[in-house]
Amino acid sequence: MDPVTAMYVAQGMHGLAYGMILFLLASGLTLIFGMMGILNLAHATFFMLSAYLCYQVIAWTGSFWLALLIAPIVTGIIGVLLERFLLRKVHAFGHIGELILTVGVSLVILESVKVFWGTESLPVQIPNVLQGLVTAGGLDYPIYRLFIIGLSLVILIVLMLILYKTRLGMVVRAAVSDADMVDALGINVPLVFMLVFGVGTWMAGVAGVAIAPILTVFPGLADQVGMDAFIVVVVGGFGSLGGALLVAIICGLLNSYGVQFVSQLAPVLMYIFMAIVLVFKPMGLFGERE
Amino acid sequence: MLLEATNLNTYYGESHALQDMSLNVEDGEVVALLGRNGMGKSTTMKTIMGLLKPRSGKVIFDGRDITGQRPHKVARAGIGYVPEERRIFPNLSVLDNLMMGVKGGKVDTSNANIWTIEKIFERFPFMRDRTNQKGALLSGGEQQMLTIGRTLMGNPRLLMVDEPTEGLSPVMVKEVRDVLAAICKSGISILLVEHNLKVAMSLADRVYLMGKAHLGFTGTIAELDANPEARAKYLEV
Numbered sequence A: 001m002d003p004v005t006a007m008y009v010a011q012g013m014h015g016l017a018y019g020m021i022l023f024l025l026a027s028g029l030t031l032i033f034g035m036m037g038i039l040n041l042a043h044a045t046f047f048m049l050s051a052y053l054c055y056q057v058i059a060w061t062g063s064f065w066l067a068l069l070i071a072p073i074v075t076g077i078i079g080v081l082l083e084r085f086l087l088r089k090v091h092a093f094g095h096i097g098e099l100i101l102t103v104g105v106s107l108v109i110l111e112s113v114k115v116f117w118g119t120e121s122l123p124v125q126i127p128n129v130l131q132g133l134v135t136a137g138g139l140d141y142p143i144y145r146l147f148i149i150g151l152s153l154v155i156l157i158v159l160m161l162i163l164y165k166t167r168l169g170m171v172v173r174a175a176v177s178d179a180d181m182v183d184a185l186g187i188n189v190p191l192v193f194m195l196v197f198g199v200g201t202w203m204a205g206v207a208g209v210a211i212a213p214i215l216t217v218f219p220g221l222a223d224q225v226g227m228d229a230f231i232v233v234v235v236g237g238f239g240s241l242g243g244a245l246l247v248a249i250i251c252g253l254l255n256s257y258g259v260q261f262v263s264q265l266a267p268v269l270m271y272i273f274m275a276i277v278l279v280f281k282p283m284g285l286f287g288e289r290e
Numbered sequence B: 001m002l003l004e005a006t007n008l009n010t011y012y013g014e015s016h017a018l019q020d021m022s023l024n025v026e027d028g029e030v031v032a033l034l035g036r037n038g039m040g041k042s043t044t045m046k047t048i049m050g051l052l053k054p055r056s057g058k059v060i061f062d063g064r065d066i067t068g069q070r071p072h073k074v075a076r077a078g079i080g081y082v083p084e085e086r087r088i089f090p091n092l093s094v095l096d097n098l099m100m101g102v103k104g105g106k107v108d109t110s111n112a113n114i115w116t117i118e119k120i121f122e123r124f125p126f127m128r129d130r131t132n133q134k135g136a137l138l139s140g141g142e143q144q145m146l147t148i149g150r151t152l153m154g155n156p157r158l159l160m161v162d163e164p165t166e167g168l169s170p171v172m173v174k175e176v177r178d179v180l181a182a183i184c185k186s187g188i189s190i191l192l193v194e195h196n197l198k199v200a201m202s203l204a205d206r207v208y209l210m211g212k213a214h215l216g217f218t219g220t221i222a223e224l225d226a227n228p229e230a231r232a233k234y235l236e237v
C-alpha cells in the first residue's frame, strides 16, 4: 500500500479518536452549562480522576474492561454527590459561588490524586484484542482508535435517543432554555439537574479511561485535555451538543494533521481556530446565550 | 378559600418589593390584580409560585401551607402559572411544549371538564395543524395561546396569568379574553394581571389594586366603579 496514504489514514484515525474523546468530555461540560448555567471547572478534573481510577482498577484486577465499567461510574457518583451536597447549597449565592466551589473541588481532587498516586506518569495497558491493526481495503487501522470511535458513537447515539425520543430528554432540552419555567410546570428540576450532572461526569469518566492508554495517566491530564475541551465548548456554543460534536471532531483532526503538516504551529492551531470563529460568531457556532 | 396569601414580604437583594401584600381567591372566582408598571404584580405571582421566597408571610392553597415551596411542588399542589413574556420553549415543537405541561400522576378522567390534548386542539385549532413546528416560529398571539394551553395540560385548579394580552393585536386580545372566559367556565379559578382594563373588568369578579409594593384597594367590580379616587390613585396614568 502507498505509505503516504497509509499515514494520512493513521493520522486521521488518531485525530478522530481524540476528537471523540474531546466530545465525551465537552458534551458533559456544555450540557451542565446549558441547563444549570454553571461552568463546572472541576469537569476536567473528574476526567483525570477517572483515568487514575482506571489505572487503580487495572492494578487490582488486571482487567481493562472492568476499569472501563467501574471508573466512570465511580466518577459519576462523585459528580452526583458534588451536585447534591455542595453545589445545590451554594446555588443561592449565585454563579460566582458555584464557580469558586468547582475550583475548590478541583484543587482538592488534584492534590489528593498526587498524594495517592504521586506525580509520575503511570502507564495503562490495553487488552490484547484492542492492540495492533486491522487491515481493510489495503489500509491499516489501529484497533484501539477504532474502538474509541465506536464506543463514543454508541454513547452519542444513546444520548441523542434519550434527548430526542424520551420525555426525560424533552424535559432536559426545555430546561436548557428555561429551567425555572420547567420547574413551574410541576417538574422536579433539581432532580433532573442531579441526573444530568451525573451523566455528564460519567461521560467525562469514560473519556478519562479512553485517554489513559494513549497519553498515560498523570496529574497534568486535566489541564492538557481540559483546555481543548473548553475550546470545543466555547467554539461549538455553550449548551449546544451538536456544536460540541462538530467542533470536537474538527479539533481532533486539526490536532493530528497539524502535527503532520505544520508541526511548529500545531500547539496553537486550536487557538487560531477559536479566534477566527469567535470573531465572526462571538456566541460560538451554535450558541444562543451569553 | 382556594388561595390565601397573607402579609407577604419579598425582597430583591435589599429592595423591599412586596410589603405585607395580601390577597385571596375563592373557588371558581376570577380575581384581577391591577396597578401601574413596577408596583409588584409579577413579584406577587412569582412569590406565590415559589419562584421567589418571601422573607415572611404565608401562602395557603386549598388548606395547605405552600409558603416558600419549590415551584414544582406549588404546581403540583394545583397552581398553574402563565408568565409575562410567555416563555414558551422555543426549541421544542408545539406538541412537546404542550406535553411539558403534563404533570403526571393522577388525572381525574371521570371529570368532563378535564383538559386533554384533544380539548386543547379543539379550543386552539391552529395547534393541531402545526404540532411539529418549533415554538419559536409562532406569532406572539399564538405563543400566548400555547403558554395557556401548556399550563392547562397540567389541569390546575387556579390559573395565574400575567399580562396575557400584552403586545397583541385587537383580534388576538379578544381571542385571549374568550379563552380565559372559557377556562373559568370549565371550573378553574383565575388570578389575572392585565393592563387592558376593559378585558380585566369583563372577566373579573373582584379586583386588587397595588400601589408601590403594597395593596392599595380591594373590592368588587361594582365597588371599584363607585370609587373614582381609587381608580385615579392606582390606575390612571
Ligand SMILES: Nc1ncnc2c1ncn2[C@@H]1O[C@H](COP(=O)(O)OP(=O)(O)O)[C@@H](O)[C@H]1O
Pocket (backbone or CB within 6 Å): B012, B015, B017, B035, B036, B037, B038, B039, B040, B041, B042, B043, B044
Ligand atoms: N429580578 C429583579 N431584580 C431586582 N428588582 C426587580 C426584579 N424584578 C422586578 N424588580 C423590581 O421590583 C418592582 C416590582 O416589579 P414587578 O413585580 O415586575 O412589577 P409589575 O409586574 O407590577 O410591573 C419593580 O420596581 C422592579 O423594578
Ligand SMILES: [Mg+2]
Pocket (backbone or CB within 6 Å): B041, B042, B043, B084, B162
Ligand atoms: Mg409585571
